[in-house]
Amino acid sequence: SPHLTWSVCTPRVINAEKSEFNEDQAACCQISIRRREPGLEEDEEWLILCSTQFLTGHYWALFDGHGGPDAAIIASNYLHYCIKQKLEEVVGGITEARPPMHLSGRCVCDSDPQFVEEKHIHAADLVVGALENAFQECDEVIGQEMEATKQTGGCTALAALYFQGKLYVANAGDSRAILVLKDNIVPMSSEFTPESERQRIQHLAFLFPKLLDGEFTRFEFPRRLKGDDVGQRVLYRDYFMEGWGYKTVEKADLKYPLVHGHGKQARLLGTLAVSRGLGDHQLKVIDTNIEVKPFLSCIPKVNVFDFALHDIKEDDVLIMATDGLWDVLCNNEVAHVVRSFLAENRTDPQRFSELAKCLVCRARGKKRGHQWMLDDSHEASYDDISVFVIPLHNREKD
Amino acid sequence: SPHLTWSVCTPRVINAEKSEFNEDQAACCQISIRRREPGLEEDEEWLILCSTQFLTGHYWALFDGHGGPDAAIIASNYLHYCIKQKLEEVVGGITEARPPMHLSGRCVCDSDPQFVEEKHIHAADLVVGALENAFQECDEVIGQEMEATKQTGGCTALAALYFQGKLYVANAGDSRAILVLKDNIVPMSSEFTPESERQRIQHLAFLFPKLLDGEFTRFEFPRRLKGDDVGQRVLYRDYFMEGWGYKTVEKADLKYPLVHGHGKQARLLGTLAVSRGLGDHQLKVIDTNIEVKPFLSCIPKVNVFDFALHDIKEDDVLIMATDGLWDVLCNNEVAHVVRSFLAENRTDPQRFSELAKCLVCRARGKKRGHQWMLDDSHEASYDDISVFVIPLHNREKD
Numbered sequence: 001s002p003h004l005t006w007s008v009c010t011p012r013v014i015n016a017e018k019s020e021f022n023e024d025q026a027a028c029c030q031i032s033i034r035r036r037e038p039g040l041e042e043d044e045e046w047l048i049l050c051s052t053q054f055l056t057g058h059y060w061a062l063f064d065g066h067g068g069p070d071a072a073i074i075a076s077n078y079l080h081y082c083i084k085q086k087l088e089e090v091v092g093g094i095t096e097a098r099p100p101m102h103l104s105g106r107c108v109c110d111s112d113p114q115f116v117e118e119k120h121i122h123a124a125d126l127v128v129g130a131l132e133n134a135f136q137e138c139d140e141v142i143g144q145e146m147e148a149t150k151q152t153g154g155c156t157a158l159a160a161l162y163f164q165g166k167l168y169v170a171n172a173g174d175s176r177a178i179l180v181l182k183d184n185i186v187p188m189s190s191e192f193t194p195e196s197e198r199q200r201i202q203h204l205a206f207l208f209p210k211l212l213d214g215e216f217t218r219f220e221f222p223r224r225l226k227g228d229d230v231g232q233r234v235l236y237r238d239y240f241m242e243g244w245g246y247k248t249v250e251k252a253d254l255k256y257p258l259v260h261g262h263g264k265q266a267r268l269l270g271t272l273a274v275s276r277g278l279g280d281h282q283l284k285v286i287d288t289n290i291e292v293k294p295f296l297s298c299i300p301k302v303n304v305f306d307f308a309l310h311d312i313k314e315d316d317v318l319i320m321a322t323d324g325l326w327d328v329l330c331n332n333e334v335a336h337v338v339r340s341f342l343a344e345n346r347t348d349p350q351r352f353s354e355l356a357k358c359l360v361c362r363a364r365g366k367k368r369g370h371q372w373m374l375d376d377s378h379e380a381s382y383d384d385i386s387v388f389v390i391p392l393h394n395r396e397k398d
Numbered sequence: 399s400p401h402l403t404w405s406v407c408t409p410r411v412i413n414a415e416k417s418e419f420n421e422d423q424a425a426c427c428q429i430s431i432r433r434r435e436p437g438l439e440e441d442e443e444w445l446i447l448c449s450t451q452f453l454t455g456h457y458w459a460l461f462d463g464h465g466g467p468d469a470a471i472i473a474s475n476y477l478h479y480c481i482k483q484k485l486e487e488v489v490g491g492i493t494e495a496r497p498p499m500h501l502s503g504r505c506v507c508d509s510d511p512q513f514v515e516e517k518h519i520h521a522a523d524l525v526v527g528a529l530e531n532a533f534q535e536c537d538e539v540i541g542q543e544m545e546a547t548k549q550t551g552g553c554t555a556l557a558a559l560y561f562q563g564k565l566y567v568a569n570a571g572d573s574r575a576i577l578v579l580k581d582n583i584v585p586m587s588s589e590f591t592p593e594s595e596r597q598r599i600q601h602l603a604f605l606f607p608k609l610l611d612g613e614f615t616r617f618e619f620p621r622r623l624k625g626d627d628v629g630q631r632v633l634y635r636d637y638f639m640e641g642w643g644y645k646t647v648e649k650a651d652l653k654y655p656l657v658h659g660h661g662k663q664a665r666l667l668g669t670l671a672v673s674r675g676l677g678d679h680q681l682k683v684i685d686t687n688i689e690v691k692p693f694l695s696c697i698p699k700v701n702v703f704d705f706a707l708h709d710i711k712e713d714d715v716l717i718m719a720t721d722g723l724w725d726v727l728c729n730n731e732v733a734h735v736v737r738s739f740l741a742e743n744r745t746d747p748q749r750f751s752e753l754a755k756c757l758v759c760r761a762r763g764k765k766r767g768h769q770w771m772l773d774d775s776h777e778a779s780y781d782d783i784s785v786f787v788i789p790l791h792n793r794e795k796d
Contacts, residue, residue, distance in 0.1 A: 090644055093633070121620060121633060121642050128641025136638070207605065222519060235491070235519060240534070240697040243526025244519050246488055299638040 023065035024384040025076035031057040057163040064322040068153035071279030082138045086130035094123045128302045131170040139298035143281035154279030170300035172276035177320045180338045182313040192276035194259045194268040202239035217255040315342040316392045324385030356389040421463035422782040423474035429455040431485045455561040462720040466551035469677030480536045484528035492521045526700045529568040537696035541679040552677030568698035570674035575718045578736045580711040590674035592657045592666040600637035615653040713740040714790045722783035754787040
C-alpha cells in the first residue's frame with residue numbers, strides 16, 4: 001500500500017560509531033483520527049462505535065536528548081498520541097460544513113453588532129493549534145513521568161505531520177527541516193537557542209529577578225568580564241535591545257551571564273544549549289538552587305506547506321535532521337547532496353533510505369588518526385546525527 | 399547649503415479641515431553629536447571645549463497623539479535631544495579606531511580562553527542601541543513631566559535618522575515608513591497594534607493575572623461571547639497559540655477580552671488601538687483601577703538601510719506617514735502616486751513638498767455631501783494625516 005511504502009522508506013541513521021550513548025530518538029507512524037458522527041452524544045457509545053470514521057495523518061519526529069535519553073524516549077513514544085488526541089478534539093471544526101462558531105465564515109451576533117467579526121480562521125489553524133497544545137500536553141506528561149521515576153533530562157522535538165493535503169512542521173529546539181524541491185529550498189523550521197531567544201530569556205529575568213538568585217547577570221557582554229574590567233566601559237545589551245550600548249562595569253556585572261557564548265557554544269544559565277524542548281523539569285544549575293525550566297519553552301513554532309499550491313516533482317523531498325547534520329552541512333550543501341544522489345540513483349527502490357545514510361556519512365566524515373574529518377578537511381560532527389528523508393511525490397493524496 | 403535644502407524640502411501636512419483638534423505632531427532637525435577627543439578626562443573641560451568636533455545626523459519624526467496632544471508635543475520637542483545624548487554616549491565606539499572592547503574585532507581574554515569570542519558588533523549596532531535607549535529615556539521624561547503637570551495622553555513615535563551614510567528608522571506604534579525606489583519598495587517599519595502584539599500582551603497577563611483585576615479575560619475569541627454561549631464550544635487562542643483551539647465556554651469567558659477586535663477596531667483592554675508608544679503613564683481603563691501602561695511598550699523596532707549598498711536614483715524618496723494615510727492607501731498605491739507625481743513635475747523646485755501635499759489630499763478625499771470620499775468612491779480617512787517626503791538622492795554624503 002502507499003501508506004506502508006511512505007512510512008518504510010523514511011529511515012533514520014545514527015552516529016553510532018562515535019558516541020557510546022546515543023541520545024537521539026525518532027518516531028514515525030500513521031495517526032488515525034477518529035471522526036465522530038455529528039449530533040451523537042458521548043453516552044451513545046454503541047452508536048459511536050458503529051459510525052466511527054477515521055482521518056489519517058502521517059507523522060515523523062526527531063528528538064535530540066540531553067542529560068540522558070529518558071525524555072527523548074518518552075517523547076518518541078508519546079507525542080504522536082498527544083497529537084492524535086488534540087486533533088480529535090478539533091476534528092469537527094476540520095470536517096463539518098458548519099463547525100461551531102462558523103469557522104472561516106462570518107459570526108453574526110445580533111445582540112452585540114459592534115463585535116460582529118470575521119477572523120478568517122481556517123481548518124489549518126486548528127491543526128496548528130492542536131500541535132501547539134500537543135507539545136504542551138506532552139511536556140506535562142514527561143514532567144509527571146520523570147518525577148515519578150526519578151529520571152532526569154530533556155530533549156528537543158521536531159515533528160512533521162502530513163494531514164489533509166498540507167505538511168505541518170512543528171519545532172522546539174535546534175533540529176531543522178527543509179524541503180528540497182527541484183528549483184528551490186524551502187526552510188520549514190528555525191532554531192530556538194539561548195542566542196536566538198536571548199531577548200525572551202532576558203525579559204523573563206527582568207520581570208522575575210529572583211529566578212537568577214543573585215548568581216547570574218541578565219546583561220549580555222561580548223565576552224566574560226573579569227575583576228580588572230571593573231570601572232571600564234564595555235559593550236552590553238539588555239532585554240529590550242537589538243543594538244548595543246556602553247556601560248561602566250560594576251561588580252555585579254562580573255556574575256556569570258544568563259545567556260552566554262556564541263553559536264554552538266551559547267548556553268542558557270551556563271547549562272543548556274537549547275531554549276525550547278520537552279522535559280528538564282528537575283534541571284537545576286549545578287551547585288545552585290536555580291531552576292532552568294522557567295526559561296525554557298515547550299511551545300513549537302509551526303510552519304505550514306500547502307501541496308495544493310505547488311507542483312511537486314519526483315525527486316522532491318522533506319529532510320529532517322538533528323543538529324549533528326546541520327552543524328557541518330548548510331542547507332545548500334544538503335540540497336546539493338540530495339539532488340545529485342537522487343539523480344544518480346534513479347531506479348534503486350531503496351534510494352531514499354540510501355540517501356539518508358549518505359547524508360549521515362557525509363556529516364560523520366572519515367576517520368584520520370584520532371580525528372573524524374569531512375571531505376573538505378574540516379572537522380566532522382561528533383554529535384549524534386539522525387536524518388529522515390521523506391519523498392513527497394508519491395504521497396497519499398487525500 | 400545642502401543641509402538646509404534637505405531639511406526644508408520635507409514638509410508635513412495635516413488633515414486640518416476635518417478634525418477640530420489635531421493630535422499629530424512632527425519634528426525635523428539636524429542633530430549635532432559632540433565628539434570628544436579620545437584620551438581626555440571629564441575634568442579637563444577647557445581641553446574638551448578646545449578640541450570638540452561634531453558629527454551631524456539628520457532627524458525626522460512623526461508623533462500621533464491620543465487622549466490629548468500633550469505627549470506628542472513633549473515627544474516632538476524632546477526625542478531628538480534624547481537621541482543626541484545617547485549617540486554622544488557611544489560616539490567613541492563609532493569613530494575611534496580601537497573603541498573599548500574591540501568593536502568589530504576579536505576580544506582576547508587570556509585568563510579565560512574558553513570565553514574568547516567575536517560577536518561581530520558594528521558601529522550601526524551602537525546607533526540602534528542608542529535609538530532604543532533614547533525612546534525609553536524619552537518615555538520616562540514624558541511620564542515625569544505629565545505627572546507633574548497633571549496632563550494625560552500618549553502618542554506613537556516614528557523617527558528616522560540619517561547618520562554616517564545609513565538610514566535608521568525607529569518605530570513604536572502604527573505609523574509607517576517606506577522607501578519608494580525606482581524599481582522597488584522597501585518597507586522600513588512594521589506596525590505595533592494590539593492585534594500584531596497579541597501574544598506578548600496575553601503572555602504578560604498570564605504571568606501577572608492581577609493586572610486584569612478579574613475584569614478581563616486573556617483569551618481571544620472570534621467574537622464577543624454572550625450569556626447563552628455558556629456551555630457551547632467556541633474557538634479560542636491563548637498566549638502560546640498562533641493556531642486556534644476549541645474550548646467550552648465558562649462564565650469567566652464572558653468577561654471583556656484583553657485584546658479584542660480586528661484591524662482598525664482592535665483594542666487593548668477596550669481602550670487603546672496601539673500597543674507601543676510614549677506616554678500613557680496615568681491611563682486607566684474607564685471606571686476601573688486597571689492600568690494600561692504595563693501592557694504598552696515604548697521600545698522601537700529599528701530598521702537600517704545602508705546607502706553604500708544601493709544606487710540611489712534622482713526620484714528615490716523616504717515616505718513617512720501616520721496611520722491616516724496608510725488606512726486608505728496601501729504601499730503600492732502610495733508608490734504609484736510618488737512615481738507619477740515626480741515624473742510629471744521634474745523641474746519644480748518645490749516638488750517634494752508638493753508631493754507630500756498631494757498624498758495628504760489623496761487620503762483626505764473630496765467632500766460629497768456630509769462624507770469625504772476617495773477617487774475610487776471608497777470612504778476617505780477621517781484621521782489626522784501627516785506625511786514626510788524625504789528625497790534621498792541629494793543627501794549629504796558624509
